[in-house]
Amino acid sequence: MxxxxxxxxxxxxxxxxxxxxxxxxxxxxxxxxxxxxxxxxxxxxxxxxxxxxxxxxxxxxxxxxxxxxxxxxxxxxxxxxxxxxxxxxxxxxxxxxxxxLPFTVADYVNFDASEHHARTMGRMLLPDAEPLPANWRHLPMGYYSRSGTVVVSGTPVTRPQGQRKAPDETEPSFGPSRRLDFEAEVGFVVGTGSHPGRRVPIEDFREHVFGVCLVNDWAARDIQEWERVPLGPFLGTSFATSVSPWVVPLEALEQARVAAPPRDPHPLDYLRDTEEWGLDLELEIRLNGHVLSRPPFAAMYWTPSQLLAHLTGNGASIGTGDLYASGAVSGPDRDQRGSLAELSWNGAEPVELPDGTTRGFLADGDEVTITATAPGPAGSRIGFGAVTGQIMPAASPAGWPAPRS
The missing domain is CATH 2.30.30.230 (Fumarylacetoacetase, N-terminal domain)
Known part of the structure; x- marks a missing residue:
């Protein structure tokens, strides 16, 4: 006490x-x-x-x-x-x-560790194809993003601009994103680095990861979909990533550790679980104060220790301040989905808010807040604080801020 x-x-x-x-x-x-x-x-x-x-x-x-x-x-x-x-x-x-911002972000990697999220997005965007790529269950998929655009909770998020092309349009155009989205994620902050050419064994996870924070990896779905073939996400996700102001030490989450869901096929040896590093985190997503979803992190297919083992599997080094995120956290039920695209079925089934308005995607002025708790000792709960961001209108060329020094 x-x-x-x-x-x-x-x-x-x-x-x-x-x-x-x-x-x-x-x-x-x-x-x-x-x-x-x-x-x-x-x-x-x-x-x-x-x-x-x-x-x-x-x-x-x-x-x-x-x-x-x-x-x-x-x-x-x-x-x-x-x-x-x-x-x-x-x-x-x-x-x-x-x-x-609690730490200076060195490198930033975003994964896609939720099978429920990957399946839902696959069914939604490619209804006539197998929703998961053939390699999805063999390796954690991820991509590098922009560490310089990671901001602390409460920082306004300006609607991004970029190239987009709707399926019914013959040519692409440039302008503000029409389908701006959030992704509720969990981030892992690297404390101690590794040597180039040497992978981090999965059992060394706690020797390198300092703690855990909440992440909102904002996504411009229209820009993202037009650019994603053949190299994947780029400008559609690199404009802003919000993180919570508090980093929960890994040691505080001992009671939250759980086994990962069954994996089929079994991962290769370097990804084999040697300890239980699934985490029983309960997330909550609010849009303008209204609860949209409560995604369960325990349902994630790939654990944070596996993500780190794969991130360094080719010998890539990690360093102090590196951040890697889980990708959108989604569960099997509709009210457990971790993005507005999933909740609204890519805008086709808009979400109704208490004020009578609906959202397929985010409008200017919308505020998204993500919170989470985890089991603590003696029945207590561990809090993560909130990661919040409000959408600001796209800037005109004359209104662009001065460049970063």
Whole structure:
């Protein structure tokens, strides 16, 4: 039990302690840990300059032994009444702080690990063909995206522009996406890297992955469909990816570990499960405050440890700050689908909202919020915080912002 006055059902208790980066009055971004509805200033509490950095990367690079030591120390500080007078001045109410991108993203890879999502999209887009490619059950499919367009929750998302061609159009045109979508995903943050030419064995997953966050990988379906043959997703998904401001340590998710669904055929040896690294996460997707779906991450075909093993299977190295995401999380039922394209059957069956409007795809002004919880010790729940983004109208050429320095 903690000496803080937390509700007994708080998803941000001592069993969680997710890491983030915050600032007060917009100044001096630094590392913090969420406890209840407060943020603990780690640099002030632990007197360690590592936590005075504007990202978690330096701390993450120190490796799993250091991660465990810091977590144990924080648990002691927050549960032993003797430390209260020292710790309490370093606590800031969430309402007083600005949450930042928690880590500097190095590489970003997005996978397609849900068989339910892959099947639904396949049936929808290619109704006369086998919904899954022949290799889908043999290897986790993925692609590299733009790390520089990963943004923290709450950052507005400008409607992308690009080339698109509807089936009834004879020529492509350039303009704002007409079929903008979300994808509710789970992301895995790499803490320690690997050497080039050496793959990461599946049993070394916890030696490299620091923690877990929520991801909304926005997708312009019309741009994506026109460009996807022969090289797959490119501009249709690279314009923005939103992540939650909190990274839940892998150690906090021990009670959430479950076996993956049965696989047929059995994966090759380098993808064979040596430990249970399926995760029983319950996601919830809201559009303008209305619950659209509750996808179960436990239903994912490929586990996060398999994704990492395949990502490095050719000898590609990983590094501190790398992010890889699961792809849309979808379950077998209609109310468990992880994208609006699935929920509306590619716009043919629009979703009705409480205000009487309908959505086949996202409209300007729409706000999407994804949350999740997982089982914790003694019947508690582990929270992930929210990843939220609001759609802004496409920018005209004269209104484009200044380029990134």
């Amino acid at each position: 903690t000496w803080l006055n937390l509700p007994p059902d708080s998803p941000f208790g001592v069993a969680n302690l997710p890491y983030g980066v915050f600032s007060v009055d917009g100044n001096n971004p630094r590392a913090g840990v969420r406890i209840g509805d407060a943020v603990l200033d780690l640099a002030a509490t632990l007197d360690d300059p590592v936590f005075a950095q504007p990202s978690l990367n330096v701390f993450m690079a120190q490796g799993p032994t250091r991660w465990r030591e810091v977590r144990a120390r924080l648990s002691d500080l927050l549960t032993d009444e003797r430390h209260r007078a020292t710790v309490e001045p370093a606590l800031f109410e969430l309402s007083r702080v600005r949450l930042r």
